[in-house]
Amino acid sequence: MKLQDKVAVVTGAASGMGKAIAALYAAEGAKVVVSDINLEAAQKTVEVIQSNGGEAIAVAANVTKEEDIQQLIDTAVSTYGTLDILVNNAGIMDNFVPAAEVTDELWERIFAINTTGPMRAIRKALPIFLEKGNGVIVNVASAGGLMGSRAGAAYTSAKHAVIGLTKNVGFQYATSGIRCNAIAPGAVNTNISTSINQPNEFGMQRAMVGMNVNPRVGESEEIAKVALFLASEDSSFVNATVVTADAGWTAY
Numbered sequence: 001m002k003l004q005d006k007v008a009v010v011t012g013a014a015s016g017m018g019k020a021i022a023a024l025y026a027a028e029g030a031k032v033v034v035s036d037i038n039l040e041a042a043q044k045t046v047e048v049i050q051s052n053g054g055e056a057i058a059v060a061a062n063v064t065k066e067e068d069i070q071q072l073i074d075t076a077v078s079t080y081g082t083l084d085i086l087v088n089n090a091g092i093m094d095n096f097v098p099a100a101e102v103t104d105e106l107w108e109r110i111f112a113i114n115t116t117g118p119m120r121a122i123r124k125a126l127p128i129f130l131e132k133g134n135g136v137i138v139n140v141a142s143a144g145g146l147m148g149s150r151a152g153a154a155y156t157s158a159k160h161a162v163i164g165l166t167k168n169v170g171f172q173y174a175t176s177g178i179r180c181n182a183i184a185p186g187a188v189n190t191n192i193s194t195s196i197n198q199p200n201e202f203g204m205q206r207a208m209v210g211m212n213v214n215p216r217v218g219e220s221e222e223i224a225k226v227a228l229f230l231a232s233e234d235s236s237f238v239n240a241t242v243v244t245a246d247a248g249w250t251a252y
Contacts, residue, residue, distance in 0.1 A: 001028055001029035002028045002029070002228060002231075002232040002233070002234065003025055003028040003029045003030035003085070003228070003231060003232060004028075004029035004030075005029060005030075005031070006025075006029065006030045006031070006084040006085055006231075007030065007031050007033070007076060007080040007081070007082055007083050007084050007085070008022075008025050008030045008031070008032050008033065008083075008084065008085035008086075008087065008231065009032075009033045009035060009072060009073065009076050009083060009085070009086050009087065009121070009125075010022045010025070010032060010033070010034060010035060010087040010089055011035045011036070011061065011063055011072075011087065011088055011089050011090040011117070011121065012035070012036055012063075012089040012090030012091065013032075013034040013035055013036055013042060013045055013087075013089065014034070014036035014037075014038050014041035014042040014044070014045055015036075015041060015045075015190065015191050016188070016190030016191055016192065016220050017089055017140060017185065017188060017190055017220045017223045017224065017227075018036070018087070018089040018090070018140075019045045019048075019220065020219075020220035020221045020223065020224035021087055021089060021223070021224045021227045021228075022034050022045055022049065022056065023045070023048060023049055023052070023054075023224070024221070024224040024225070024227070024228050025085070025227075025228065025231065026049040026052070026054030026055065026056055027052060027054060028228060028232075030084075030085065030231075031055045031056065031080045032049060032054070032055070032056040032057075033056070033057055033059055033072070033075065033076040033079070033080075034046050034049070034056050034057065034058045034059070035058075035059050035060075035061045035072050035090075036058075036060070036061070036090070037060065037061065037062050037063075037090075038060075039058060039059075039060035042058035042059070042060065043058040045058070046058045057075075057079055059071070059072050059075050059076075063090045063112075063113055063117030063118075063120070063121070064109075064112040064113055064116070064117060066120055069117070069120045069121050069124055070124060072121070073121070073124045073125060073128070077128065082128065082132065083125055083128045083129070083135070084132075084134075084135060084136065085135070085136045085137075085138070085231045086121055086122065086125045086135070086136070086137045086138070087137075087138045087139075087140070087227060087231070088117065088118035088121055088122070088137070088138070088139045088140060088162075089140040090113060090117060091113060091114045091140065091142075091192065092109075092110065092113050092114065092192065092195035093151060093152075093155055093192055093193070093195045093196050094106060094110045094151055094152040094153075094154040094155035095152060095196055095197065095198055095199050095200055095203075096151060096152045096196075096199045096200045096203035096204040096207050097152040097153065097154065097200045097203055098152060098153055098200060098202055098203040098206070099153040101200060101202075101203075102152065102153050102154055106154055107153075107154045110154035110155055110158050111154065111157075111158050111161070114155065114158040114159060114162065115158045115159075115161045115162055115165070118139055118162060118165065119165060122137055122165070122169055122180070125137065126169075126173065126178070129173075129176070129177075129178045130173075130176055130178070132177075133176065133177045134177040134178065135177070135178045135179075136178070136179050136180075136230070136231050137166075137169065137170075137178070137179070137180040137181070138180075138181060138182070138183065138227050138230045138231055139162050139163075139165070139166050139180070139181070139182040139183070140182070140183050140185065140223075140227075141159050141162045141163050141166070141182040141183060141184045141242060142155075142159040142184055142185060143184050143185065143186045143187075143244070143246050143249060143250050144156050144159045145158075145159030145160045145161075145162055145163045145182075145184055145242075146160075146163070146184050146242070146244065146250055147210060147250055149206050149207050149209065149210055150207055150210055150211070151207060152200065152203050152207075153203075162182060163182055163184070163242055166180050166181060166182040166240065166241075166242065167240045167241070168240075169240075170239045170240025170241070171239075171240045174239055174240065179230075179235070179236075179238070179239040179240075180239065180240060181230045181235070181238060181239060181240070181241055181242070181243065182241075182242045182243070183223060183226050183227060183230070183242070183243050183244075183245055184242050184243070184244045184245065184246065184250075185218065185223050185245050185246065186214060186217075186218060186244075186245065186246025186247060186249040186250070187211070187214055187217045187218065187246075187249070188217065188218045188219065188220060188222075188223060189217055189218070189219055189220065190220055210252075213249065213252045214246075214247070214249045215247040215248050215249060216247050218245065218246070218247060222245065223245055226243055226245050229243075230243065
């Protein structure tokens, strides 16, 4: 039990990587707050966890809303007494829209979910961690945060920003017993593709240049194992960095 009695918040945990992370954390002894904009789907994740003997609650949260972030962390603390682990997983794609065609609306929506949401959750969690003298943050970034053309301009920029935030938080709070790392998944079988509805032809064509060298598509459970490593004491000396999990894709 690598996370015995730890309290973890996982955003975007109704499906895909978030669901797999929440389930694995619970299997390893954590009490998990399953957060998602879709409360009904989040509750199904909780039911899966409980059916396997784990402990979890579902909390509806739109990560673009400050009040939802406040309520999410407050609920975790009021229910389980504290917070030990924050996983910022919620995210959406951007239809491969290139810079010449990106709108303010798209740019702001992608950043609100993929970057500002994690920042607000971190901001809310840090005082709790500082008072305890320990805490772990795991941000789900992307291979798109390492490379220039795995998505559109907004998603690429937002995920690069998440990596910068990860390094900043990890270093600045390292002497306070707090670690902050990111995972950069490659292509993974999740439902994030449902946020791609009308892909930009030019942007997608340019992105496909890099996608064609991808060795294989991963599974959510493979990313969850990385998230478990980063949340546990197994990674006690790992901080302010990015773990790439992509079957070697970005090495090309």
